[in-house]
Amino acid sequence: MPAEITPDTVRHIARLARLQLSDAEAVAFAPQLSRILEYVDQLGALDTSAVAPLNHPIELFDVTRADEPAPTLGADAALRNAPATIEGHFRVPKVLDSGA
Amino acid sequence: MRIGGFVVQPIIGMEIHVQLATRTKMFCGCPLEFGAPPNSLTCPVCLGLPGALPVINAEAVDLAIRTGIALNGKISSTTRWDRKSYYYPDLPKNYQISQFDHPICYGGFFEVPCEGRILKVRIRRAHLEEDAGKNAHDFEGCTGVDLNRAGTPLLEIVTEPDLESAEQAREFAVQLHRLVRYLGVSNADMQKGQMRFEPNINLLLMREGESWRTPIVEVKNLNSFRSLYGAVNYEIHRQVEAFAQDGLTAQVGNKSNRGWDDGREVTVAQREKEEAHDYRYFPDPDLPAVRPDPARVAWLREHTPELPAPRTERFISEYKLPEKDAPALVDHHDSADLLDHAAEAGGDKVILGKHFLSFWSKLANERGCEIAQLGVTAASLAELANLVRDSVVNATAAAQIAGALADRPEIPPATLARELGLVQSNDRGEIEGWVATALAENDKAVRDARDNPKKRGAARGFLTGQVMKISGGKADPKVVGELIDELLANDEPP
Numbered sequence: 001m002p003a004e005i006t007p008d009t010v011r012h013i014a015r016l017a018r019l020q021l022s023d024a025e026a027v028a029f030a031p032q033l034s035r036i037l038e039y040v041d042q043l044g045a046l047d048t049s050a051v052a053p054l055n056h057p058i059e060l061f062d063v064t065r066a067d068e069p070a071p072t073l074g075a076d077a078a079l080r081n082a083p084a085t086i087e088g089h090f091r092v093p094k095v096l097d098s099g100a
Numbered sequence: 101m102r103i104g105g106f107v108v109q110p111i112i113g114m115e116i117h118v119q120l121a122t123r124t125k126m127f128c129g130c131p132l133e134f135g136a137p138p139n140s141l142t143c144p145v146c147l148g149l150p151g152a153l154p155v156i157n158a159e160a161v162d163l164a165i166r167t168g169i170a171l172n173g174k175i176s177s178t179t180r181w182d183r184k185s186y187y188y189p190d191l192p193k194n195y196q197i198s199q200f201d202h203p204i205c206y207g208g209f210f211e212v213p214c215e216g217r218i219l220k221v222r223i224r225r226a227h228l229e230e231d232a233g234k235n236a237h238d239f240e241g242c243t244g245v246d247l248n249r250a251g252t253p254l255l256e257i258v259t260e261p262d263l264e265s266a267e268q269a270r271e272f273a274v275q276l277h278r279l280v281r282y283l284g285v286s287n288a289d290m291q292k293g294q295m296r297f298e299p300n301i302n303l304l305l306m307r308e309g310e311s312w313r314t315p316i317v318e319v320k321n322l323n324s325f326r327s328l329y330g331a332v333n334y335e336i337h338r339q340v341e342a343f344a345q346d347g348l349t350a351q352v353g354n355k356s357n358r359g360w361d362d363g364r365e366v367t368v369a370q371r372e373k374e375e376a377h378d379y380r381y382f383p384d385p386d387l388p389a390v391r392p393d394p395a396r397v398a399w400l401r402e403h404t405p406e407l408p409a410p411r412t413e414r415f416i417s418e419y420k421l422p423e424k425d426a427p428a429l430v431d432h433h434d435s436a437d438l439l440d441h442a443a444e445a446g447g448d449k450v451i452l453g454k455h456f457l458s459f460w461s462k463l464a465n466e467r468g469c470e471i472a473q474l475g476v477t478a479a480s481l482a483e484l485a486n487l488v489r490d491s492v493v494n495a496t497a498a499a500q501i502a503g504a505l506a507d508r509p510e511i512p513p514a515t516l517a518r519e520l521g522l523v524q525s526n527d528r529g530e531i532e533g534w535v536a537t538a539l540a541e542n543d544k545a546v547r548d549a550r551d552n553p554k555k556r557g558a559a560r561g562f563l564t565g566q567v568m569k570i571s572g573g574k575a576d577p578k579v580v581g582e583l584i585d586e587l588l589a590n591d592e593p594p
Contacts, residue, residue: 012378016185016187016378016380018187055178055180055202055383055388055389056383056385056387056388056389057385058388060388061178061388061389061390061391062388062390062391063155063156063387063388064155064156064157064158064161064390065129065155065156065157065158066158066159067122067123067124067157067158067159067160068123068124068129069123069124069129069130069131070124070128070129070130070143071129071143072130072131072140072141072142072143073142073143073144073147074140075137075138075139075140075142078139078140078142078147078247079139084242086239086242086244087138087239087244088137088138088139088140088244088246089138089139089236089239089244089245089246090139090189090244090245090247091239091242091243091244091245092189092242092243092244092245093242093243094237094241094242094243095188095189095235095243
């Protein structure tokens with residue numbers, strides 16, 4: 001059995017996904033998410049001890065490219081759909097540097 | 101060490117981001133250039149536009165494997181790509197492509213000469229990932245985002261916590277920097293942020309039979325050896341003080357990030373969002389796994405070059421290079437190879453070493469290149485060294501021949517020596533003539549050499565120099581010395 005999803009967990013996930021939920025929604029979605037996880041959790045009943053882990057749903061490996069420059073879009077095209085720009089940059093609200 | 105009544109044992113691990121020396125980005129063909137106009141080096145992939153498909157840069161994978169092997173690591177037979185989610189404007193996809201549980205390299209070690217012994221630092225893993233863009237903060241009331249850097253290939257190397265002092269951390273960083281440059285896997289230009297260090301630091305504190313571990317601090321984004329050293333030292337002292345005040349010990353979840361303030365030379369707590377570490381890794385469905393070719397891996401393992409630190413030791417002992425000069429020579433990989441090849445060609449090792457550090461370095465400097473790019477062959481370097489060893493030419497003449505060789509590398513050194521009239525004369529009669537001329541022209545030096553014990557050495561050296569000059573560099577200095585002594589002894593004071 002997966003851990004029960006609480007309204008707090010729903011609020012946390014919503015914040016990570018930048019979704020705004022009302023308290024009523026958080027309470028309503030918690031049992032629904034729990035049921036979805038329970039449904040997926042049925043897979044746990046299968047014995048997969050002899051099955052190699054799947055890296056990718058398509059059995060494809062080693063798709064690479066040579067280190068050769070390709071044409072870029074250029075700054076004008078790159079910025080064309082941006083809601084706001086400033087001196088060749090995408091303009092966003094003031095942020096503290098993530099340092100990531 | 102002892103600080104504030106505690107016996108303190110620092111426990112330091114390191115994460116290092118190394119920008120790989122590819123021409124293009126990790127997952128698209130945008131060129132990598134420093135200082136290009138903002139957002140000019142972008143495409144749908146690195147802009148994170150919907151529907152764009154990343155494709156792995158094979159060269160980045162190869163450079164990562166070469167680094168992993170040099171770090172004595174195992175190379176994964178299957179390496180996989182994961183999405184690391186975080187939400188910042190400099191990462192337009194809202195996730196970074198990285199490697200979570202199947203990194204390309206794992207389980208190695210790196211040996212670092214430090215404080216008179218070899219420090220063995222275990223490498224936990226090295227994985228490939230893409231860099232984020234850059235936030236520009238110098239705008240009024242908003243932030244500007246430049247995505248030229250987004251998608252730059254990085255190798256993140258993670259060590260075990262095997263370092264115990266700021267000195268060790270710095271020395272590890274210096275040697276790793278040398279290594280990646282030497283291997284050619286990264287330019288590692290620190291000023292361009294191509295190599296960044298993030299030490300994880302905590303302390304084992306002991307007092308009166310009790311011991312505690314302080315909470316782990318990660319200092320982010322250090323881009324100089326000086327700041328790395330300063331940050332680790334500062335943290336060691338700060339954590340002792342903090343523990344004395346709050347008594348907090350390391351717990352799951354109380355690791356924190358700090359930044360280094362270069363001006364004030366202190367670490368400062370970084371404000372963090374509570375979900376900052378909720379990265380929600382999951383396999384990236386856009387990217388198939390990579391299975392490095394076992395033959396290629398085996399070949400690379402077989403052909404891993406001698407690494408800078410051991411090579412430096414060998415150069416010091418074989419070529420008798422001074423300790424302070426050896427690393428710089430070794431770091432010019434091609435020139436270091438050339439020195440070895442000249443020795444293999446039979447050149448006198450000690451004389452070759454001297455020549456490399458003196459006139460060959462000088463010539464390379466003057467021409468703005470490395471010694472290996474002067475175009476002089478290993479055989480010629482060896483021959484010139486042996487002309488000196490066999491007293492065919494003297495050291496001064498060798499420097500002149502070297503200059504001529506750099507212009508006409510196809511002519512054998514012995515031929516050049518004859519052409520330039522630099523073949524040493526040990527014809528005593530001829531040398532005696534030059535010595536007599538020099539003595540006759542330099543009364544004062546003669547008097548000093550003969551009568552003034554305080555000035556004798558200097559005066560004799562001066563006279564030898566005059567003889568060499570008159571002879572056009574041909575006189576055998578040993579014979580010159582003997583003859584000066586002889587003539588001075590016969591030259592009675594008036």
